[in-house]
Amino acid sequence: MSHVFPRHTKADLPVAVTGEGCYILDRSGKKYFDGSGGAAVSCLGHSDPDVIAAIKAQVDRIAFAHTGFFTSEPAEELADLLIGKAPGNLDRVYFVSGGSEAMEAALKLARQYFLEKGEASRHRVIARRQSYHGNTLGALATGGNQWRREPFAPLMIDTTHIAPCYEYRDRREGETAFDYGQRIANELDAEILRLGPENVMAFVAEPVVGATAGALPPVEGYFKRIREICDNYGVLLILDEVMCGMGRTGTLFACEQDGVAPDILCIAKGLGAGYQPVGAMLCTAAIYEAIETGSGFFQHGHTYIGHPTACAAALAVFRKLTGGVADRVMPMGEKLTTALNNAFGQHPHVGDIRGRGLFRGIEIVEDRASKAPFDPKRGINKALKKAAFEAGLICYPMGGTIDGVRGDHILLAPPFILEDSHVGEITDKLNQAFKAVF
Ligand code: PLP
16 A cells, blocks of 8 residues: 555556656556646656756765855856846846745745835735646635635635636637737736735736646737736736746747746746756846845745755756757647647637647637537546546646636647657547547
8 A cells, every 4th residue: 555645546646667758657668658748847858868967966066055054056057047048137046946936935025025115015916817826825826726726715815816818718809819918918907906006016927828728828919018017006027937938838938929028937847847846936136136235135945945956957957958959849839739730620629729839738618619618527628638648648638617717728748859750649649538538
């Protein structure tokens, strides 16, 4: 009997024993194509020799040194490289162990920034209904995914949620995509006014929505209007690129494609590519200076922040990504999209195929004409996940028609190293899953 506490206590999970490029092998020898990189994590695949060598070399020198006493070479070097590529005025990097930690740090930094500035009333956070920002209490409260929040409602901070930019479902007939984006962004303006601008601390959003909406990109102009609104009221813009960042959408940072830069940016997943648990929060020079010239102490931290081995892994990942691997994302993303459109574009239960780069979503509907989703009780996304897994494909389905999450989605986020033949393998195996479910 196992003593491991799995999340899905009724599931009998296979034991993963080796990783080879885009594949994971279990103890029985079964091979799975990692079509979602776990949850958009394994951007370099599973056995990258350079990242493995960098981890070994760092452990040989020093595995861990507490940030209360030391900084480390890999953390310093990685921060310089990240800031060298980061958009706007982002200037400082705070390394953590994952996405939720990055979001918690972002929320607390935003609050402390306003305290240092003498604007103590600013504490309200606005986010979007279709969003996930992590599972720790602050990050969970920020996310719009109601079924995740509900059991912990008494523990939540008071966050309000506006509409996501969800063109497939919400653009009105006769409305241009641009006008739709402006209309929906203006919900932020109305919400800030409703709460009182002097009370609002931050607006939080994923540039391309991941798990809760299946790789949902914004329309052109949406984020520029959001940036404008935040600036008008002195509200901080926190962008969560935990899933869509680090090259996944075709640019190192997803927001580059929307022509905006945030005040605070969170990354994780692809940062360590799964070789080490690592995330980061980047903030502007202005925010850092408010702390530096104020109390001089960020009132937040964990034992493993700035972990040297995690940073060494992320540094090696960064070098691979910027050394050419990330250049594969756009062309391979186009090939994957064409293949998905050819295979599923006319399927009676496929409503939308969307995304950017190697971050692709398929929205499943009961009826294409009305876009009506399936009854969540049917568990369509879970059935597809199971059938795909049996066929040897790992994909990341989410869904259910509960508040912030409308409909069933399949998320594909394969390693950037995938080859042309893998594209066919993904569609073939997904096709087997569709045939098993529908
Ligand atoms: N933010 C987004 C957009 C995510 O997709 C996730 C995880 O899926 C998180 C935050 C939380 O990251 P982690 O699971 O590493 O804590």
